[in-house]
Amino acid sequence: MDKFMQAAFEEAEQGLQTGGIPIGSVLVHRDRIIGRGHNLRVQQGSPILHAETDALANAGRQPAAVYRECTLYTTLSPCIMCTGAILLYRIPRVVIGEHQTFLGEEELLRLRGVSVEVRNDSACIRLMSRFIETHPELWREDIGV
Amino acid sequence: MDKFMQAAFEEAEQGLQTGGIPIGSVLVHRDRIIGRGHNLRVQQGSPILHAETDALANAGRQPAAVYRECTLYTTLSPCIMCTGAILLYRIPRVVIGEHQTFLGEEELLRLRGVSVEVRNDSACIRLMSRFIETHPELWREDIGV
Numbered sequence: 001m002d003k004f005m006q007a008a009f010e011e012a013e014q015g016l017q018t019g020g021i022p023i024g025s026v027l028v029h030r031d032r033i034i035g036r037g038h039n040l041r042v043q044q045g046s047p048i049l050h051a052e053t054d055a056l057a058n059a060g061r062q063p064a065a066v067y068r069e070c071t072l073y074t075t076l077s078p079c080i081m082c083t084g085a086i087l088l089y090r091i092p093r094v095v096i097g098e099h100q101t102f103l104g105e106e107e108l109l110r111l112r113g114v115s116v117e118v119r120n121d122s123a124c125i126r127l128m129s130r131f132i133e134t135h136p137e138l139w140r141e142d143i144g145v
Numbered sequence: 146m147d148k149f150m151q152a153a154f155e156e157a158e159q160g161l162q163t164g165g166i167p168i169g170s171v172l173v174h175r176d177r178i179i180g181r182g183h184n185l186r187v188q189q190g191s192p193i194l195h196a197e198t199d200a201l202a203n204a205g206r207q208p209a210a211v212y213r214e215c216t217l218y219t220t221l222s223p224c225i226m227c228t229g230a231i232l233l234y235r236i237p238r239v240v241i242g243e244h245q246t247f248l249g250e251e252e253l254l255r256l257r258g259v260s261v262e263v264r265n266d267s268a269c270i271r272l273m274s275r276f277i278e279t280h281p282e283l284w285r286e287d288i289g290v
Contacts, residue, residue: 041206045205045206046202046205046206047201047202047204047205047206047207047234048193048198048201048202048230049202053193056192056193057191057192057193057194059192060190060191060192061186061190061191061192061286062192063286064285064286064289064290067289079229079233080229080232080233081226081229081230081232081233082229083229084224084225084226084227084228084229084230084250085193085226085229087225087226088224088225088226088288088289089192089289090289105229140209141206141208141209143233144209144212144233144234144235145209
C-alpha cells in the first residue's frame with residue numbers, strides 16, 4: 001500500500017473505531033494531502049458525508065486549478081454521488097483500494113476522461129467484507145438500497 | 146410557482162441574504178417537506194453543500210423506501226454532484242425551477258429513469274441571472290470552472 005492509500009485506509013479504520021462505516025479517502029495535491037475524510041453516516045447522521053465528499057469538504061474551497069492537479073485516493077470504488085463530486089471538480093485521477101465488495105461508477109468516470117486505477121488491495125477488501133457481513137442493513141442504507 | 150417551488154425559492158433568497166449563492170431546494174415526501182437547504186459554499190466554506198445536498202443532509206438518514214416516494218425541488222438545474230446524490234438515493238422525480246442560467250445533468254437523470262420537470266420560472270431565472278452577473282467568479286467556483 002503506498003503512503004496515500006495508507007492514509008485513506010487509516011481514515012477508514014478511524015471510521016470503524018468511531019462506530020461508522022469503514023471507508024476512507026484523501027485528496028492529494030502535488031504529493032501533499034490537502035483533505036482527509038471518512039464516511040460519517042453514523043457519526044453525524046449524514047447521508048451525504050461519504051469518505052470522498054468528506055475529504056473534499058475538509059479540503060475546503062479550492063480553486064479549479066488546484067482540483068485539476070489532484071488525485072483522489074479512496075479505499076472503495078466511488079458511488080454515483082462521489083463520482084459526481086469528482087466530475088464536478090474535474091479531478092483528473094482516482095486511485096481505488098478495491099472494487100470487489102462494491103463496484104461504483106468507474107465506467108462513468110472513465111467515460112468522462114478520469115484516469116481510474118484499482119489496486120485490489122487485500123487489506124481494503126478484508127476491512128469492507130467484514131463490515132458488510134456484520135452490518136448488512138447499515139451498508140445497504142449507505143448505498144441507497 | 147407551486148408551494149414547494151416557493152419553499153425552494155425562499156431557501157435561495159435566504160442564501161442570498163446570508164451572503165451566499167442563491168440556490169434553494171426542498172425534499173418532499175408524500176406532500177410534506179422533510180428537508181430544506183440552500184447552497185452554503187460561502188457561509189460554511191463548503192464545496193459539497195449545494196442546495197440539493199444540503200436539503201438531503203437536513204432530511205437526515207432516511208430509509209430507501211422514503212427516498213423512493215420523494216420529489217426533489219430545486220431552483221436550478223442540478224450539477225453532476227447533486228445529480229449523483231439524486232441517483233444514489235433513487236429519488237424518482239426532480240422539479241427544476243430553471244435551466245436557462247445553468248444546464249445541469251438533466252440528460253443523465255432522464256437516462257437513468259428519473260422524471261425531470263423544468264418550470265422555466267421567471268423569478269428563479271431573474272434571481273440567478275443577477276447573481277451570476279454580479280458574482281461571476283464565485284459562480285464559476287461553484288460549478289468547478
